[in-house]
Amino acid sequence: MAVTGMNFTLLLPELILVATGILLVLLDLFTEQKRVLVYAGLAGVLASLLALIPGFGTTASIWADMIQVDSLAGFFKIVFLAVTALALLVSLEYVERRQIQAGEFYALLIFATVGMFLMASSLNLLVIYLGLELVAIASYALVGLLKQDGRSVEASIKYLLVSSATSAVFLFGISLVYGTTGSLALPQIAQALAAGAASQPVLFAGMLFLLAGLAFKVAAFPFHMWAPDTYEGSPTPISAFLITGAEAAGFAALLRVFLVGLPGLADAWTTIFAALSVLTMTYGNVTAISQTKIKRLMAYSAIAQAGYVLVGLAVATGQGTAAMLYYLLVYAFMTVGAFAVIILVANSGAGEEISDFRGLSQRSPFFAWALVIYFLSLIGIPPTAGFFGKLNLFSAAIAADMTWLAVVMVINSVISAPYYFKVIRTMFLEEAAEAEPVRAPASLTWATAITLVVTILLGLVPDQVYSWVRLVAGAL
Amino acid sequence: MVPLPYVLGLAALLFSLGLYGVLTQRNAVRILMAIELMLNSVNLNLVGFARYLEPDRPGGQLFAIFVMTVAAAEVAVALAIILVIAHRRDDVDIDKINLLKW
Amino acid sequence: MVINYLEVGIFALVAVAFVAITLAIGSLLRPKNPYANKLAPYECGEIPVGDGQVRFHIRYYIFALVFLVFDVEIIFLYPWAVVLEQLGLFGLVEMLIFLGLLVVGLVYAWRKKVLRWV
Numbered sequence A: 001m002a003v004t005g006m007n008f009t010l011l012l013p014e015l016i017l018v019a020t021g022i023l024l025v026l027l028d029l030f031t032e033q034k035r036v037l038v039y040a041g042l043a044g045v046l047a048s049l050l051a052l053i054p055g056f057g058t059t060a061s062i063w064a065d066m067i068q069v070d071s072l073a074g075f076f077k078i079v080f081l082a083v084t085a086l087a088l089l090v091s092l093e094y095v096e097r098r099q100i101q102a103g104e105f106y107a108l109l110i111f112a113t114v115g116m117f118l119m120a121s122s123l124n125l126l127v128i129y130l131g132l133e134l135v136a137i138a139s140y141a142l143v144g145l146l147k148q149d150g151r152s153v154e155a156s157i158k159y160l161l162v163s164s165a166t167s168a169v170f171l172f173g174i175s176l177v178y179g180t181t182g183s184l185a186l187p188q189i190a191q192a193l194a195a196g197a198a199s200q201p202v203l204f205a206g207m208l209f210l211l212a213g214l215a216f217k218v219a220a221f222p223f224h225m226w227a228p229d230t231y232e233g234s235p236t237p238i239s240a241f242l243i244t245g246a247e248a249a250g251f252a253a254l255l256r257v258f259l260v261g262l263p264g265l266a267d268a269w270t271t272i273f274a275a276l277s278v279l280t281m282t283y284g285n286v287t288a289i290s291q292t293k294i295k296r297l298m299a300y301s302a303i304a305q306a307g308y309v310l311v312g313l314a315v316a317t318g319q320g321t322a323a324m325l326y327y328l329l330v331y332a333f334m335t336v337g338a339f340a341v342i343i344l345v346a347n348s349g350a351g352e353e354i355s356d357f358r359g360l361s362q363r364s365p366f367f368a369w370a371l372v373i374y375f376l377s378l379i380g381i382p383p384t385a386g387f388f389g390k391l392n393l394f395s396a397a398i399a400a401d402m403t404w405l406a407v408v409m410v411i412n413s414v415i416s417a418p419y420y421f422k423v424i425r426t427m428f429l430e431e432a433a434e435a436e437p438v439r440a441p442a443s444l445t446w447a448t449a450i451t452l453v454v455t456i457l458l459g460l461v462p463d464q465v466y467s468w469v470r471l472v473a474g475a476l
Numbered sequence B: 001m002v003p004l005p006y007v008l009g010l011a012a013l014l015f016s017l018g019l020y021g022v023l024t025q026r027n028a029v030r031i032l033m034a035i036e037l038m039l040n041s042v043n044l045n046l047v048g049f050a051r052y053l054e055p056d057r058p059g060g061q062l063f064a065i066f067v068m069t070v071a072a073a074e075v076a077v078a079l080a081i082i083l084v085i086a087h088r089r090d091d092v093d094i095d096k097i098n099l100l101k102w
Numbered sequence C: 001m002v003i004n005y006l007e008v009g010i011f012a013l014v015a016v017a018f019v020a021i022t023l024a025i026g027s028l029l030r031p032k033n034p035y036a037n038k039l040a041p042y043e044c045g046e047i048p049v050g051d052g053q054v055r056f057h058i059r060y061y062i063f064a065l066v067f068l069v070f071d072v073e074i075i076f077l078y079p080w081a082v083v084l085e086q087l088g089l090f091g092l093v094e095m096l097i098f099l100g101l102l103v104v105g106l107v108y109a110w111r112k113k114v115l116r117w118v
Helices: A010-031 A035-055 A073-100 A102-122 A127-141 A150-181 A186-194 A201-217 A226-232 A236-259 A263-288 A293-315 A318-347 A364-381 A386-397 A403-429 A442-460 A462-474 B002-024 B029-054 B060-088 C002-027 C056-112
Strands: A061-064 A067-069
Touching: A010 A035, A010 A061, A010 A067, A010 A102, A010 A186, A010 C056, A035 A102, A035 A236, A035 A364, A061 A102, A061 A236, A061 B060, A073 A102, A073 A226, A073 A318, A073 A442, A073 A462, A102 A127, A102 A263, A127 A150, A127 A236, A150 A186, A150 A201, A150 A236, A150 A318, A150 A386, A150 B029, A186 A263, A186 A293, A201 A236, A201 A263, A201 A386, A226 A236, A226 A293, A236 A263, A236 A318, A263 A293, A263 A403, A293 A318, A293 A386, A293 A403, A318 A386, A318 A442, A318 A462, A364 A386, A364 A403, A364 A442, A386 A403, A386 A442, A386 A462, A442 A462, B060 C056
Parallel strands: none
Antiparallel strands: A061 A067
16 A cells, blocks of 8 residues: 655655754754844745746646645745745844744744645645645744734734634535535545536535635635734734735635636635625725724735735636736735835834834835835736736636626725825825934845835736746646 | 434534634633534544545545644644733733734 | 334433432431531541642643643554554654654753753
């Protein structure tokens, strides 16, 4: 009874990350030089990225069909590695200043990335669940690592209680789907559906449970209530990591489960996703307007952006998937970039209120202008990357005869403009309390520069990247 | 052999009970216990289905083992966080944990 | 099917009746001489000190947490042991890696002074 399809080459990216995580745990125990951990983590991420290359373009089911290697998995892994590398960069100063336990922080970050890998690269519900929990358990601890700050611990317990309850809901859905189709593998589930299982009411209930469980993970309305508290209370680099990485992983799982496993019920779930999408973007944007804290503003903005991405699932076409992937890629870079600026301001001794950004244009013009570009991209103003991301989603909706959804998207983009401009106005038109320039550490400058270049580049040459994600979406 | 509907009925009942507990209890530890109820109902479902669907293959039972271990890890982290909170304020009533709001 | 439950029912009745009857006979036959000391908790002959409900030291909880995780991971050893012969060397190495990861956890706990009683 040998395990079929043992393939270490194709599993190498995951194995390298796991090894890196364990190495970080051990390094932390035996060294006082905590910066070494960041460099080791970055080296591990880079090695994992290089290890992805041999698997590129191949489609294979390895390890007894538990792991699926294809270009969709490859795409998401690149996004996750980019987010993790940037999160490591922006954490460097933050962790030192707040005296967070560095070993736990970086090791958990890497382990969470492994979980995201599993979520994106499996067609088996068991592995998807394990990935989901790996991300979740690592992030409970990460969110609460600012132990001296009551808000951090509070965010952690709230996140934990809500998230583990929804994991149970997700699991109940899995058990019902397993019971009606007799399989945990998504392709077999799709076959059973095609063979007539689709009409069973129990299966429909199972689908609803799966949908609710995953909608929680991507913070879609009305399953969003944990998100603002969690993102506000957690250490800022972790907020960035969760908003971009964990959310992208949630969408990867949604894509796999619904497009591969449950296409037989597409009529039902496209309607639900369309409704969720409209509610989520509208709620996020309207609530963001009245925020006074920058991290809460970004949290509601993240909810709104999740609403835009859900449009891709509502249309359920190859074009929609491609648009989703493009948007998630763009979103990862512009959001981590914006958080890099937030961390810079917080590190400079000011707080995390929007008013703390007063006069940033004089104190640090580079970072102020960078934030302007990220925000323009988040609103979707040409020629930034975010504009093309929204344009793709927009045309996918039109092509699928859902013009009303496209119209709602445009209206929402207009609603979203004022709260981003409020921050920009504060930076440029209001006087700073203290005039001395903000000292920027090299790591933050690098992170901002990289995200800035990618955000601009994806806006200047969107076609090449889009044709690539089109190919990736075709592989699903 | 116990008929499948009995197993599923019990599981559904346990799940509802757990969900009710999650929604109504105010003490963090009690909420955790309610979540454990939900997870156990899932295990019942999985094992019950596995017995009837594929008695010679371990799919569902294997899943139940994984659910148990993951639940243990989750509870360990949860209790650790609750300990930190209890240290700080001597109380784990989630209504009183209210620093974060808009 | 139904007849099986009947047996269970009879058995339950006998069990209840047995306890009730023995208690009843005992209360009829035994001499009665109640006094306060009989109600005191028995602590191996020592005079009881303090309250019965003491607060446990917080350190116990940390030990319990560490124990919980290691204890539950052992569940994987059972199915593994059943099929070890078919899996051969590969299975052995796999499990050694798994246990090695647990040892890393133990080393972590040890170096972070979780195991030390202060």
